[in-house]
Amino acid sequence: MFVMKQITLPLIGFITSFIITISSGWPIVNENNINVVSLNIENANTGQIIPSTMHGVILETNVNRDDDGGLYAELVYNRAFQEKGQSLDGWSSFGQGSIALSPFQPLSSALPVHLRYSLIEKSISPSGFRNNGFYGINIQAQNYTASFFYRALGEAYVAGGELSIGFSDSTGQIIYGISTIDVSVAPVDKWFPFSFTIPVLNGTSSVKNFFFIKFPPGSKGDFEFNLVSCFPPTYKNRVNGARIDIAQAFADLKPGYVRLPGGNDLEGLTIPERFIWNNTVGLLENRPGRRGTWTGYNTEGFGLIELFTFVEDIGATPVLAVYAGYSLDGKAVPQDELQPYIDEVIKELDFLTASASNNSMGVLRERLGRSQPFDIKYVEIGNEDIFAADSYSYRWPAFYNALSQRYPNITFIATTTKSINTPPAVDDHDYQVPLFFIENFRRYENIPRPSPKVLVGEFSVINDDDSKISNPFGAGRLDYPSIKSAVAESIYRIGFERNSDIIIGGCYAPVLQNIFNTQWTPNLIVFNTSSVVKSTSYLAQKMFGQNLGNIILNSTATNSSFTHQSVQKGQEGDGKLGNLYFVATKLTHESTLILKLVNADSNDTYVRVQVQGTTLCCEGFMEILTAGSGVDPTTVHNTISNPNAASIYRRPFWSINGAFSITVPSWSVMVVTLPL
Template sequence: MSRTARTRPRTRTRTRLGTGLSATALLTAAALLPAPAHAEDVTDYTITVDPRAEGAAIGDTMYGVFFEDINRAADGGLYAELVQNRSFEYSTADNGSYTPLTSWTAGGTAEVRDDSGRLNERNRTYLALGAGSSVTNAGYTTGVRVEQGKRYDFSVWARAENGSTLTVTLEDAAGTLANTRRVAVKGGWARYEAAFTATRTSNRGRLAVASSGTAALDMVSLFPRDTYKGQPNGLRKDLAEKIAALKPGFVRFPGGCLVNTGSMEDYSEESGWQRERAYQWKDTVGPVEERATNANFWGYNQSYGLGYYEYFRFAEDVGAMPLPVVPALVTGCGQNRATDDEELLERHIRDTLDLIEFANGPADSTWGRVRAEMGHRRPFGLTHLGVGNEENLPREFYARFERFRAAIEAEHPDITVVSNSGPDDTGTTFDTLWQLNRDGDVDMVDEHYYNSPRWFLQNNDRYDSYDRGGPKVFLGEYASQGNAWKNGLAEAAFMTGLERNADIVELASYAPLLADEDHVQWSPDMIWFNNHASWGSANYEVQKLFMTNTGDRVVPSRASGTPDVSGPISGAVGLSTWATSAAYDDVRVTAADGAPLLSDDFSGDASQWTHRGAGSWSVRDGQYVQTDETAENTLVTAGDPAWKNYDLHVRATKRSGKEGFLVAFGVKDTGNHYWWNLGGWNNTRSAVEQAVDGGKSTLLSRAGSIETGRAYDIDVKVRGRQVTLYLDGQEWGGFTDDKPAEPFRQVVTEDDRTGDLIVKVVNAQPAEARTTVDLGGARTASTARVTTLAADADAVNTETDTPVTPVTSTLRGVSGGFTYTFPENSVTFLRIERR
């Protein structure tokens, strides 16, 4: 866009300290302001660097990665095994659509058995094949991927008392993909191996095993020979390499909601291995054929082939600090249970101490010996360990956390034990846990939040006011609810604030890390893949740029900002449900002066309402009723999007379902509104959320539930940008949404190794930003190495198209200071050698 064509102002009305302590206009409003005369002579922004001032030190582990087995991230993803359900352990108890032969096709006589002939106590089921029978495995997603000329290693545990020959084939619909292999089996259970070299490339391969005689099979496996760093039981190379390219300072594992959900029990004499039990690290180490499989919180099975040993090994391979997280015996992620079983709690505490010994103990210790026998005599060097994840029962969690911490510190005082602050960036659970953590002198607190891009642009200063004498922050999960470039821009702007506050935020990781495009439980994600390709999202490119150009200390700087021209909250009103059936009545909207704007008692029809979401709405017995309790976001709206300064009254009743009901205000459309979510998150808490372009942020949150069959009177008072909420006549809470979304952010750091000043600038707006940069008298080289990410705000990286890709260039004439025009919708890093 040419400068003469631009219509937004070139002058700035305020200066921000650091990367920005005051803020910004609504981005869409900027185009309404006229340009001053002689605009070409006036810069849009200024950045002033103070190289003599002392900024926060940035640790080598500042940025890392968070791995959770969600979106098929482990089996069928990072774990290189190509056979799905290799040990025939899938069960309807785990997933209603599963059977022990899921992903298998049997020909002839094939029977899955669970009896005394099993391979071992933990791997209980196996396949009995009759003479002349066969089974074929379809792998994950579209099939088994093989590449011409590449080597693949087959293995199987088999038993054939009278002898049998197994004929093993790789094939697809067009024919064979490699030369057939034959394996002679005789006697009791033993492991047999064969190797293939693919003669063709296919994404839809199948592994077939046929038996000439009666035989039993278990742990049928096919691995690419070319795993990451050639490790046995290894990782898919392209995915591991993309993670390694980030140069992460730490690897957090194994979750996430995966950690603290499911049954807290495991084995009992009466029922054997419990399905859906909580993740327990001891299930995941030792020989893979002896690891107990488990149901995954995210709806599928996990083989534990990728277990704690492999996580530690991967962290070591990429040069990162391992950061495991163990369950605190308080479930989270909507389950909200806490154990009162003292014996069980003590066992889990002992298991955690054993984990530290597994990681750090000598090779002749009990658990150090297990590690050594797996191939790693030298300790892994564990220094940090998390206890718990997103618990919604703050006091119950913290009481148990204290037990874990006391036991760990008594035996391992050098281990940093990490607590957490629940699932949100604000609210009663967050406040309670932070107070408990401060009072308990906790070393580090894990924060999680997923919010809209606007929230990230508004909250660059989040950590400016944190107590410098309190616990440090581990920002273990964050993302801006989308994989478009506008999401990456907002996250980049926020990350400048993380770096400025590196004395508080010591660790940070975007989440989730991986997603199979055919199995998505959560989006957005950093790296996407299918069975033959992988690609980094726009968010990945932002993380990579920051993670590989962090620097060792912050160089204090300040920048001018963008004028705020935001107006009052305006919009129509709405009603909605989420996995619930609810009824609404007596809807009234009145202006601040008492003038009626809307009144509906549903004694007639619902003609004033527009159905914008899912669900089934109808007028019944003088109420507006949504009857589909499986539907989500069933929004209906009424009124004028230009309404402002009004009072909304609604009477709402939950009829059935998992949650409560939602009352919306300030509604522009389905992706832009506020709503009061009463009884959300499986009816465990209520919150006010703001949706901007479909991404939601929590503005206010409190624990609590909604009763079925009870009518609630709900009132919302909107005045300017102030909102007050009343439940049954009592004030429930309120907020003022007056924080601007500043699109221009920056931070400057210095790299001790190279001596470079790294000027990092985010311009998250659809217009260039001509900027004067004053280096504060620092002696520097006359050139700068420039790396730029720039694209259309809605651009998305895909397998075949990556519009968000770094571009490098050289800028001359930078000594002492310079003027630079930062492209619209861009992240720019300038590395300037300091002399």
Template structure:
């Protein structure tokens, strides 16, 4: 991969160059309760009674539920599997109410650390019921506070033999951060209960089975060019049986196949592939699904360390079917409504294609013979059937080493269009490796930095990443894409730190790193302009880039200073043609150790003003700062 790097870099920096228009995006993985209890707007936990000890040794079908008999009613409750809604959703609750008492007998759910509701808002409740007794059953569904005060309620009657969905709208009259949902049967009888659901009426873009509005909007505000999903380690799973299969996640939610999460909790797959594609479309990001390369995570079995050997391969006799599943995924995303899988997309509510352009195969896998054989099978089949799809390979979990070298060797042999590099390192590593991609051969595979972070959420961490990102722009002809990871994490349930965005049931807390990512993604360009910005002295803790957005004609300057002293420099704009005489100037700065936290969420925020922009701009940037200057094309 190395050759005359100095000569190459001197040549490519001598004149403007086209860079990837998809450079800065996001990576979503369902860890740290990012989906259920997070981005997914469902407020009921364990809505289908499918939790079990395989998810978490302390869990069972009644986790998050309470049998409610406060009004002196009585009967029996049991978890059954004999006659479920669907074979993919085998567990349900059977209530046999012998005396309904004063209030009724039923179930209570506390959601994810309580159900937050707001007075004056409406919430959409639904449940599947199977009335087994001979008489119709009156029911109430209520939201109550911790003292039992009713916040909002609705009543209905269930009479259908066999499973039927019932839906009600509940208006909440009071604010409550830790409400509980109660479903009570008001007369004696026997009934099966499953898929107990509560959504806020206001989801992101008002989508049915949608996303939590405030959290989704925070993600959308990054203005990412792409979104990788459904995960990294989650994708190839904890053992072959736990590999993520996209077909299990589409169709009616009550028919989807739930499964254990590799991060030791449960996936309802309420956010399935349809919802992922739809969310990408809603935020203007290109979808980048990642499928397992026919092998499980090398850390399967709980051995989480570099070079672990828990990797297992899908049996070769099953690989043809697995490869076909991946080809079917492309058809689901892009096929016409007359195709088998395009028709399923249309039936879900999206007859137009999702315009899939990228497909990842594998996730930081150990590059073994088992992996290589299966990767080749998948790559060859997809490349042959869909040469229009840009395939992203993988080169292991580290920025160097045996798997990295083997992964690159395989990518070069197959001429894989892009490979996925991952690295989580100290901030000092990012400052010392700003020339990492200078010597990469421009004729080889392009790079997707699919996961990176600098092990912290202080301003210094964010600025070290910013310095590095200016150099990703400088090498934007070889680095096609980059995404910080992980994206979001629920406070109190974090599987990994740091994260870009933290949240609880009521609030969202963007980190300083978030604002850096936002500034780069929303101020991206597709042409790199060399030699525009010059510092008056060399500094290894600083970085700068100048890019142009060919769509708007805007020129964007980025100057990152992760050092403890102010920096001076000049920007020569005279050779860039006619530009506006004023520019928007955005700065992020502060103390190196400061961080945005739940207790102090706004310690460091971007501040934007308008400044005069001369052709020869002499600038001074503060210590520990990122400055963004956006200049519109002149008229």
């Protein structure tokens, strides 16, 4: 990704539904103001294979507060006081005590400062400190898991020996959930861990809430805390896991792969601030984190094992990006100093993939709770090295030669071919206007075979104004995807499926955006403290991801000016006719036709479909995403204030002897499924 932009909100639209009536023979259609197409599909049980990785996602840590304060379910902001160069940001005291940072005798070398709460005089009222969370705290009727490290200094004492920990409203008067913890068991002057449950019986719709730690009256002295943490229930009940609604939004896409951990955050702002894998595993108190590449501080609480476990949990294939000796300050590791960085990647891959029976890194992984190796098929070396092509000319071969010999079953992906010889695979990134993706529909079929495989690791429409094709990052930059942008991206995706012999897969980028902390727009999924919005681009990708065939079926489209027999590969009628784009695929184990159609025309397109080789008369279904008749597709966006401006509509239809007719609305994405 290349630039940053602020965000604004609204705009609405609507969806209309389309009902098809089938009579004997073809239905009668008024051909005024409508395009008419005949589509012929050849049923088969073999054909060009479509990989399961075809439609994926990227999980670039840190951008738009997508992990800390987003996918990572931690509720406490600045839990180890690392934000803003070490601070108490997000924390405040109430009652008689005061809070301050202390560096003395830290919890660990990774977490060098902590909070000291001081009651100089014996308290006469409940006192303590509280945290306002990441832009508030969502409190629902459920159990929360909280923890912290605690140390009482010298003669400090807690009256009655018990602290109260829970949630309150912004005034502190309404308590939503509370637990009492006996801290008298902690030895004096020594760090001691506490973990406990906070039950909440009645939630609240407001997120203006606090997490608090309260001392009873009569307490006095200095008390220290670090790694103050609280989690709601997590996706698949993982410890240190993911926020359920955001994780489910990922899972509902049925992504074929997840590219992680970036992106720019892989490279870091400087070489020392790169993604260092072994700093992201193990006990949280031993993870130092680092300055965020995009925003704030990156705790790396959602570290390497958590990321890979999440990918497994949503049924996707990981595409691991590894640091390749270049960071965002423009500095590259000199050629004669690369070996330690190559060794770092070897240890990372061994940690993830090696057996625990005969490899020290595998043993480490098992000791951290994961005995089974992860299945890694793809590794990308670097990120966007087109901006550092001169040094990539020596960095790529150094990494690739060492890694490919050690891991022969992994496909290694280069980030550019500008300065290197033909790699096994290459990653393309495109941020553009709709016209670019429409005009590049045949981009990948025009690549001579054989050629390197292609991962389209980042792409999206970022500006709906086609006149800005030479500079889409300028005026008119989108805050949210529109129907027009979703249509253009879907045309590009059809190109991916048609060229599945070389395309590993493609993914929209970025995926996540915290509405309160945004550096890049537009994004696939927008969220705040309590809700998730699925953009038009999300809905279009969901239609593709949930309806993925495993082979391509031959198909041709014609109108009154030519026949199916005259259609030539790569010409009109092959994959597109006018402004209608299509791909026919089959899910062979279910014997189901999956037909994807995208209309980039201002008029509806009436399509008469004939599937050769089937005599079934049966019901099929179509899913439709469209702005609606007469609605400008650039004006329809799903936003925080209007999350359902566009929706997917599902409608049945009837096929007789493999023949059926459908109307593909103007500026729409449609997926048709039919038993064969």
